[in-house]
Amino acid sequence: MKTQILKATLLAFIIFFSCHQVSQQHPILEQAEKVMSEHPDSALFLLEQVATPEKMPERDYATWCLLITEARDKNYIEHTSDSLINVAIQYFEKKKDINRLSEAYYCQGRILSELSASEEALTAYLKAKELVRETSDRDLEALSIII
Numbered sequence: 001m002k003t004q005i006l007k008a009t010l011l012a013f014i015i016f017f018s019c020h021q022v023s024q025q026h027p028i029l030e031q032a033e034k035v036m037s038e039h040p041d042s043a044l045f046l047l048e049q050v051a052t053p054e055k056m057p058e059r060d061y062a063t064w065c066l067l068i069t070e071a072r073d074k075n076y077i078e079h080t081s082d083s084l085i086n087v088a089i090q091y092f093e094k095k096k097d098i099n100r101l102s103e104a105y106y107c108q109g110r111i112l113s114e115l116s117a118s119e120e121a122l123t124a125y126l127k128a129k130e131l132v133r134e135t136s137d138r139d140l141e142a143l144s145i146i147i
Helices: 002-018 027-035 040-048 058-074 083-094 098-114 118-132 138-146
Strands: none
Touching (some): 027 040, 027 058, 058 083, 058 098, 083 098
8 A cells, every 4th residue: 555655656757757858868768767666566557658659759758668678677567579689789779879778678588588589698798898997887897797
């Protein structure tokens, strides 16, 4: 019950303040990203509130694909496909966004491992590891050491 109230309050807060902010990124995406590591269930809840994510601007849709994949993974929801993370990878490759791309390849590796595609997963992990050296993301860098 407490979690539902927190989620509803958080959603109301985002909707209320989204009208007053000029942002480069959709406010729900920003908020989901902020709470992802501590409260992945809240991040997932927020991301699932986007009714038609494919109608978002291309950058926001790619970010949504990455974040929803990460949120599902952190909430132990079984992956059945890698199609969403592939959308993110294609976009971030095209835009040469190394930070997002390294994170997307790491997520792709997690998904492919779960789907028993071991060789493809290893390739994705190695791409993430190679790219993370060029980023400022210390959390992802730490994960790449484990790979």
